[in-house]
Amino acid sequence: MPGIISRLSYLDQLGVDAIWLSPFYKSPQADAGYDVADYRLVDPMFGNNEDFERLLKEAHARGIKVIVDLVPNHTSDEHAWFQAALKSPPGSPERARYIFRDGKGKDGELPPNNWPSIFGKSAWDRVPGEKQWYLHLFDSKQPDLNWDNPEVRAEFEKVLRFWLDRGVDGFRVDVAQSLIKEKGLPDIDESQYTNEGAMVGPMWNQPPVHEIYRSWRKILDSYPGKRIMVAEAFVNPREQLADYIRPDEMDQAFNFEYLMTKWDASAYRSIIDSSMALPASVGAPTTWVTSNHDIVRAPSRLGLKELGRHAFPGNGIDASMPQPDEVLGLRRARALAMLTLGLPGSAYIYQGEELGLPEHTTMEGKYRQDPMFLRAKGKGLGIGRDGCRVPLPWKVDAPSFGFGPSDKTWLPQPASYARYAVDRQEDAADSTLNLYRKVLELRHDYKLGDGKLQWVDAGKDVLAFDNGDLRVVINMGEQATALPEGSQVLLSSEPLQEAGKLPGNTAVWLKRS
Known part of the structure; x- marks a missing residue:
């Protein structure tokens, strides 16, 4: 938290209205904090609860709102509830907070059903010495909660109030479509299942999930000021995303189809039209996202000959694969930023996007920490998401490029990050950082978000x-x-060398007469 506080002036100068914080709760960090051991406690590696309250106060003093990540589908296996469940017998109230089932076969040696984990392999792990297994749609260290249990619902309502009482402005809800599973946990048709974003089947997008969000909406509305919820939800068919942003549920839902669009004018026009029409059907604004912590960074995606598999979560790039064209990718990313930030609606900028930061595409396997990579042993689609999560470069001539006091960072930074460092871009009029600052200033002045x-x-x-x-x-x-x-x-994303001409892979903003 002190580190974020020290960068609030940078964020203020960039021109953002709000910051969304990834999970900072106490966690063993098996999945970058998305395995929560205590929803009310800041992990000591980030500071403490008092530091968080100071962050809120100082952000609000600058007019910057703070949205926090809520992870309701699962906890860490080190959460007190799950530890109590393991120590309790089958059928106990402690186990009823999670999804435990007897295994199939004579001695329960087979999983209860054929559900796969999003991170690869089975979605079930067996309790040692028992016939029972527990469900984890993600890593085995992330057991799924049982949202049919009133105790689980009551607990999360308390968690919401805990952070709202401290002044947070809203929540980004992780895998919002996953909380409710179909009764009976039926097997899936494996031929129809894909881990490439569709997320279809009896574990996703079940209608009763909306009861939960309607109850949360009432809680948020009971607090002064505007408190929002943003859904991370992959649904199929896509039209059902509108169900999550009806007036009595959430405020926004991330627009992943826009992020996954190939570099083609007709494709972008089509997805922009549908992206605006869908939320408008329920009176909600659309969102625009071009990078996040699950997807190959935009400059690297756009520098590939084919977008292909790299548009999907976890399908990263390593040194064995064709490498992106760094110059072309950055040029396109700068142009895309001007297209995106010129659109009506809400725009989300992933940390480092304002620097034009590329993916770390040559990270060695020994450094990778993503459970998707670890479960797949780096094979198939399991390169993982570490390449887009590398710490930002702040200063060229400093340990870890100014990210911390030593050269050691939780993921290694490539040498190429030196040319993207903040201090190198600060005084360069044509830098990507200063392009973003100008774009955001004009977006505010021209009220484009409400346009x-x-x-x-x-x-x-x-x-x-x-x-x-x-x-x-x-x-x-x-x-x-x-x-x-x-x-x-x-403003233009690249210099206009010839008067009256717009070069390829370039965007421009014009003042209408």
């Missing part, structure tokens, strides 16, 4: 739209294209 999109006819490989007094144009092709005559250029 309205109106498409403008453009040439092949080009998208153009008006949002209030501003026109956004992006050329996703390789050849330069003509800009409207008499255009007043406010």
Whole structure:
């Protein structure tokens, strides 16, 4: 927490309205904090609860809201509840907080059903010396809670109130579609199951989950000011995402389809239209996301010849794979930022995106910590998410590029991060950091988030739209294209070498006359 407090001035200067914190609760860190051992306690590695309250106070003093991550599907296996469950007999109230079932076979040697873990292998682990198994849709150190149990529901309502009482402005709800499982836990049709984002089956998107979020909405609305909930939810069919953002449930849901769109003008126009129409059908704003902690960073994704598998969580890049074109990827990422931040709705910027930071694509397996990588032993789709989670570079000539007091960081930083360091970009007028600062300033001045999109006819490989007094144009092709005559250029993602021409893989913001 003290580290974040020390960077609040940087975030203020960047121009953000809010920060979303990944889980900072007490945790053995088997999955980067998404294995929570105590939902009310800041992990000592990050500080303490008093530090968090100071962070809230100082962020609010700057007009920056704070959203915290809530992980309701599962706890850590080191949570007091699960430890009590292991020490209690089958059928006990302690076990009823989780999903325990007898195994199949003569001695219970087979899992209760054929559900796979998102992180690979079976979603069941056997209790040593017993016939019973426990469910974990993710890592074996993340046992799923039983949300049919009133005690579980009551506990999380208390957790919400605990953090709301301290002044948090809202919650990002992890895998919001996963809490309720179909009665009887039936086997799935394995031929239809995929770990590439679809998340279909009896463990996902069950209608009773909405009862939970309606109850949470009432709690948030009982507090002064606006307190929000944001859903991380992969649902199929996609139209059902609107169910999570009805007026009596959550406020927003992450738009992952936009993040996964290939570099193609028609594809982007299609996904922008559908992304705006779906939430509008229930009176909610859309969201725009181009990178996050589960996906290969945008500059590296966009520098690949084919997007393919790298658009899906956990399908990272290692040294054995074709490497991205770093120059092309950054150029496209800068242009995409101007397209994205020109759209109406809410935009989320992942840490380091404002620096143009690429993925660490050559990290050795011995350093990787993602349970997806560890469970798959680095094979198949299990390269994992470590490459997008590497600590940020702040200073070129400092240990760990200024991230900490020594050269040791929890994941290694590549030498290439030196050219992306904050202090190297601060005074460079054409740096990605200063591009983001200018874009966010103009987005605020022109009230683009509250605006309205109106498409403008453009040439092949080009998208153009008006949002209030501003026109956004992006050329996703390789050849330069003509800009409207008499255009007043406010900002461009790359220098415009030829007057009246927009180069390929470049975006521009124009002031409408």
